[in-house]
Amino acid sequence: MQGDGRMGIVAALVRSTFLVDAVYAASARKYGITSQQGQLLCVLMAGPRGMTELGAMLRLAKSSLTGLVDRTERNGLVGRESDPDDLRAVRVALTPHGSELVEEFYAETCRRIEDLPAALDPEDRDVLADLLGRVVLANEVPEVFLASEEGTGKKV
Amino acid sequence: MQGDGRMGIVAALVRSTFLVDAVYAASARKYGITSQQGQLLCVLMAGPRGMTELGAMLRLAKSSLTGLVDRTERNGLVGRESDPDDLRAVRVALTPHGSELVEEFYAETCRRIEDLPAALDPEDRDVLADLLGRVVLANEVPEVFLASEEGTGKKV
DNA sequence: CCGCAGTAGTTCGTGTTACGAATTGTCCGA
């Protein structure tokens, strides 16, 4: 924090996080769901997933996920189908209603988030997207590398 | 999402949010507190605050805040002192222990967040901080405006 | 083919977080 208009990288990251969280929550509320359920639905847009897989993507313990899927299922937005190839496993998929809802939710959320950097020139927005994108990619610790490159102790 | 290495501004913002959230949570966990309690403590580093004031800063309903302060108080990290100037009001302040803990928590969290853009040149980091900082400032709806501009339904 | 370690998910109990509505006590302006 350096007092004047300019902001340290840490403050900028933390505060932008706050901002995006708020947008996400507001958008979810508007569609009568919670942020977590919204996140789940968004992940499922790409296709059905198993519970374990979802847990990894959302970084949730499996017991947490059971509850989240339960509640979202109770809302009629997702369904569980048993995996034909593995009788233990389950595939969580969007219901027609869930699919319809997430379509709108996703679009609206994107729109709102896109509005956040409205004060920036298009050019600056591109630069921001590029830099922030690089930060994300650099930290998205691809599973593959974890085993080999253990040096930095950067474990989550 | 544009498939290749580059990332849209929306994806970049959302994913960086995910990243920062995770860092915050991990750091908090290490110090035996929750993210929310950590956030509360960080706000209080600058000095004692009233409940209403805290609610505005953390964007929490007052009833939510009562609980958060209760739990944090139970952990011995903050205390309530009654405001001498207004018998209705309360000032929440760090206890010595809380102060000590937040000092370390804050430092560590900053360190971890500062590490996120480690892959960027110092110059690029500055640009990122500047751009992201501008986004934050442009969206930090000063309380004053909230009352007058009610149209958007942007309420908490 | 059997048995057994490992995996996928659920259940259970606990604690945190968040909210709105109703309430209590205080402040202050008409």
Place this chain on the structure above:
DNA sequence: TCGGACAATTCGTAACACGAACTACTGCGG
């Protein structure tokens, strides 16, 4: 002084998150 505004709490409800214990199925070694 009275009544509206305000600070905070209480209460009831629901979502969320976790770990530990459990069930049921898989797949491998023997």
